[in-house]
Amino acid sequence: MSVTTRNQTEPPGARAEVGTGIEAVDLVKSYAPPAARGRGRNAPPPVPALRGVSFAAPQGTILGLLGPNGAGKTTAVKILTTLSTPDSGTALVAGIDVAKNPTAVRRVIGYVPQKPSFDPNLTGRENLILQARIYGANRADAGRDADAILARFGLSEAAGRITRKWSGGMQRKLDVAMALIHSPKVLFLDEPTTGLDPEARSELWTAIADLTRAGDLTVLLTTHYLEEADRLADHLVIVDRGTVVASGSPEQLKDGLAGDTIHAGVASPDLVESARAALLGVDGIDEVTVDGTDLYARAASASRVLAGVVAAFEAAGVPLATVTAARPSLEQVYLHHAGRSYRSAQEDRREEESA
Numbered sequence: 001m002s003v004t005t006r007n008q009t010e011p012p013g014a015r016a017e018v019g020t021g022i023e024a025v026d027l028v029k030s031y032a033p034p035a036a037r038g039r040g041r042n043a044p045p046p047v048p049a050l051r052g053v054s055f056a057a058p059q060g061t062i063l064g065l066l067g068p069n070g071a072g073k074t075t076a077v078k079i080l081t082t083l084s085t086p087d088s089g090t091a092l093v094a095g096i097d098v099a100k101n102p103t104a105v106r107r108v109i110g111y112v113p114q115k116p117s118f119d120p121n122l123t124g125r126e127n128l129i130l131q132a133r134i135y136g137a138n139r140a141d142a143g144r145d146a147d148a149i150l151a152r153f154g155l156s157e158a159a160g161r162i163t164r165k166w167s168g169g170m171q172r173k174l175d176v177a178m179a180l181i182h183s184p185k186v187l188f189l190d191e192p193t194t195g196l197d198p199e200a201r202s203e204l205w206t207a208i209a210d211l212t213r214a215g216d217l218t219v220l221l222t223t224h225y226l227e228e229a230d231r232l233a234d235h236l237v238i239v240d241r242g243t244v245v246a247s248g249s250p251e252q253l254k255d256g257l258a259g260d261t262i263h264a265g266v267a268s269p270d271l272v273e274s275a276r277a278a279l280l281g282v283d284g285i286d287e288v289t290v291d292g293t294d295l296y297a298r299a300a301s302a303s304r305v306l307a308g309v310v311a312a313f314e315a316a317g318v319p320l321a322t323v324t325a326a327r328p329s330l331e332q333v334y335l336h337h338a339g340r341s342y343r344s345a346q347e348d349r350r351e352e353e354s355a
């Protein structure tokens, strides 16, 4: 596979300024290998999850941590929420060092893990009251706060029903509401819309987008959905195999890729090299990335080169299975920086997991 030059839009080690909601500097974390697989010389090496990851989010913004499965997103969130410690590196949440003062950090954060955290046998209101009481609210305040947050998330009507009977989308909103009941300064959402249908996902996106509009809440959202990251994040950090491959606002990242992408597909791997040579021979194409039997070329203007691409394939005797042109999207940003398409990164991961 040929890999395009990596060109980060921001130095990942850039220090944050005053008013920072989250700051992670050079986080490194490996997990012990599964004990059963071997000991001594035959023991497998540790599993690297983060290999020096840095990012920062100004207070009152949404930071998106985007990456395929296994990229290291949950590990970063676990460190920032004090559930795990890094092997090295530092992390500040609302200005507090997570390693030096984890108790203070826990007081100012809300955390929505991937798995639901509410009691399915209680009503929505009961769950929220219980949560508020855990954080020290008296009975009256807990009831008032629960009602206010139920209304804010459009859950007032369902408030008195057992949550086990709620829809997936409503349950997910309740998870977020519970994490917000004590008015945290920083909210962590770990893949909040995984498993939701498109309608419920879109509704939750609106609710999340509204969160930071009202005040100075900082949100860190992990996701493997490109569209979710594009729509919600003020600032995006793209991670792959435990490293930051690019960061910036979604617009900055897309604008950083001037021009268009031409996607040319061939039917079999033995045609790829000739296809690559054909593409590189077209006037106006200056960069080609290969991902399996898909080739992606960058050009200042697709309309000027498309006819040339078709002619070059014909002249080389390489049948084109597909050819399309597209404006830069986060898919192209990922491809450009990680050297493989987002789809194939997800597939690689699934294969690693089943091996």
Ligand SMILES: Nc1ncnc2c1ncn2[C@@H]1O[C@H](COP(=O)(O)OP(=O)(O)OP(=O)(O)O)[C@@H](O)[C@H]1O
Pocket: 031, 032, 047, 048, 049, 067, 068, 069, 070, 071, 072, 073, 074, 075, 076, 224
């Ligand atoms: N408790 C653990 N023990 C061993 N390895 C782990 C553990 N947790 C995570 N890993 C490994 O660390 C790497 C990063 O995992 P992590 O869960 O942080 O990624 P992720 O980007 O959140 O992925 P996902 O979207 O699947 O949750 C992966 O290779 C994963 O298999």
